[in-house]
Amino acid sequence: MNVTxxxxxALQELINIGVGRAASLLNEMVDSHIRLEIPFVKVLTATQAYQELANRxxxxxxxxxKLNFTGSFYGTAGLIFPTESASTLVAVLTGEEAGSADLDAVKIGTLSEIGNIVINGVMGSISNVLKQHMNYTIPVYLEDKIDNLLLSDNANNTTKILLAQARFAIEQLELIGDIILIFEVGTFDALIKAINKELAV
Incomplete structure (x- = not known):
């Protein structure tokens, strides 16, 4: 199914609503003002997504x-960012010095919580606006190269990947991460049909 x-x-607006909610929650957790923006959203095949992220x-x-979701749509949603940027983000959010041993100890828990907030914000936005029910698994934290992070989902070229770049702006510090939503082709079509129904309202 081609996307108009x-x-x-509409997809970008749904994601923007979700990251806006996520930013509000993150701002309540920390002293720094956090702004989340989505410069672009693309719909790609698994191969195209891999090539784009591998080049970057x-x-x-x-x-x-990453977490899995089921219900009206099913697939995997993930927040991916370079480990160095992740460490800087955690340092800003926790007050730990970058490069300290204590930072490594809190990094996984902090990033899991950030990922959970951002992903649930986006998926919750899609679910609420389109009036569709979804269930989520507990988020899993991984550190690896893009080959293993993307292809471990058993994605193939019938899988549609919704790739949204999320830009984090924290005070004067700007960090870039990618929100990757992976839909099996049947449920991606169901997502587009739900959007068409909403656009027609």
Whole structure:
């Protein structure tokens, strides 16, 4: 199913609503003002998504928080960002010095919580606006290269991947991460149909 400009705009708006809610929650947790923005959203095949992310990250070690969702739509949602940026983000949020041993100890828990808030914000937005029910698993934290993070989902070229770049702005510090939503093709079509129904209202 090809995605029209209106459908893509609707997807971007749903994600923007979700990250806006996530930013509000994160702001309540920390002293720093956090702004989350979505410069672009793309719908890609698994191969296209892999090529785009591989070109951007090359052989870099990445931090990822992923969870599975089921219900009206099913698949995997993940927040991926370079490990160095992840460490900087955690340092800002926790007050720990970058590079300290204590930082490593709190990094996994902090990133899992950030990922959980952002992903649930986005999925909750999709679920609420489109009036569709979804269930989520507990988020899992991983550090690996993009080959293993993306392809471990058994994604193939019938899998549609919704790739949204999320830009984190924290005071004067700007960090970039990617929100990756993976839908099996049947449920991606169901998502587009739900969006069409909402656009027609």
């Amino acid at each position: 400009v209106d459908q893509l705009d 990250f090359h052989d870099a070690s990445l931090s990822s928080v």
